[in-house]
Amino acid sequence: MTKVCVLASGSKGNAIYVSDEKTAVLVDAGLSAIEVERRLRSRDINPDALDAIVVSHEHTDHVQSVGVLSRRFRLPVYINELTLMVASTQLGCLHETRRFHRGAPFHIGSLSIHPFAVCHDAVDPVGFTIKDGAAKIGIATDLGVATQLVSHHLKGCRLMVLEANHDRKMLEEGPYPWELKQRIRGRLGHLSNEASRDLLSGVFSPQLEHVVVAHMSETNNQPGTALACLREAVGRDAVRFTLAEQHAPGDIIILDNS
Numbered sequence: 001m002t003k004v005c006v007l008a009s010g011s012k013g014n015a016i017y018v019s020d021e022k023t024a025v026l027v028d029a030g031l032s033a034i035e036v037e038r039r040l041r042s043r044d045i046n047p048d049a050l051d052a053i054v055v056s057h058e059h060t061d062h063v064q065s066v067g068v069l070s071r072r073f074r075l076p077v078y079i080n081e082l083t084l085m086v087a088s089t090q091l092g093c094l095h096e097t098r099r100f101h102r103g104a105p106f107h108i109g110s111l112s113i114h115p116f117a118v119c120h121d122a123v124d125p126v127g128f129t130i131k132d133g134a135a136k137i138g139i140a141t142d143l144g145v146a147t148q149l150v151s152h153h154l155k156g157c158r159l160m161v162l163e164a165n166h167d168r169k170m171l172e173e174g175p176y177p178w179e180l181k182q183r184i185r186g187r188l189g190h191l192s193n194e195a196s197r198d199l200l201s202g203v204f205s206p207q208l209e210h211v212v213v214a215h216m217s218e219t220n221n222q223p224g225t226a227l228a229c230l231r232e233a234v235g236r237d238a239v240r241f242t243l244a245e246q247h248a249p250g251d252i253i254i255l256d257n258s
Contacts, residue, residue, distance in 0.1 A: 080099060170225075211239055
């Protein structure tokens with residue numbers, strides 16, 4: 001049985017819990033340590049049961065409490081070399097550091113994790129697929145363009161945590177400064193609803209059961225708009241959609257492996 005819980009998603013903090021009941025990992029920890037612990041416990045998840053933290057990139061909304069949690073719960077931190085170099089001040093002393101290389105799968109207990117390159121304005125950002133033998137989960141939440149490599153890795157997933165950051169028209173007509181609008185919609189920014197829909201359409205297969213719509217802008221998007229756009233990719237009732245929230249943890253999603 002695979003369990004996934006998006007504890008937070010958005011520009012103010014990101015964290016995702018993944019477990020197959022043998023191994024449990026936290027993908028990113030971009031909230032305060034107190035808040036990460038609170039959200040875990042609110043879903044009856046004991047932080048002491050975590051086996052590791054896996055880091056996607058160095059932005060504060062993904063690494064804010066990685067160091068504190070690593071020290072507090074004696075957790076190894078899996079991170080690539082360039083990200084570790086630029087994030088060292090934010091992270092502080094880690095209980096243990098284990099380096100990975102994008103494109104090279106690695107194991108944490110019973111979980112097989114494959115980091116793949118994404119286009120984002122970080123030094124060496126990655127998305128992840130996570131397999132536990134029966135289920136494949138894809139995480140792609142900070143990317144400006146969906147490359148063929150991204151599509152390749154997301155094919156065959158049963159669950160995806162997929163960014164749909166902004167509605168193009170809302171961003172264009174919204175209050176952000178021009179330079180920030182350019183960054184968000186550029187190749188190193190974030191996926192629009194439409195780009196996320198096109199990505200989903202390209203990787204959709206009968207195996208896909210659930211899509212968590214993630215990293216949605218509170219200023220330049222609306223839940224109904226994002227969900228309606230992504231549903232165009234798969235047809236009515238073909239896939240379950242849920243929306244990851246910024247200010248509250250999502251429900252635990254269970255993938256039955258029987």
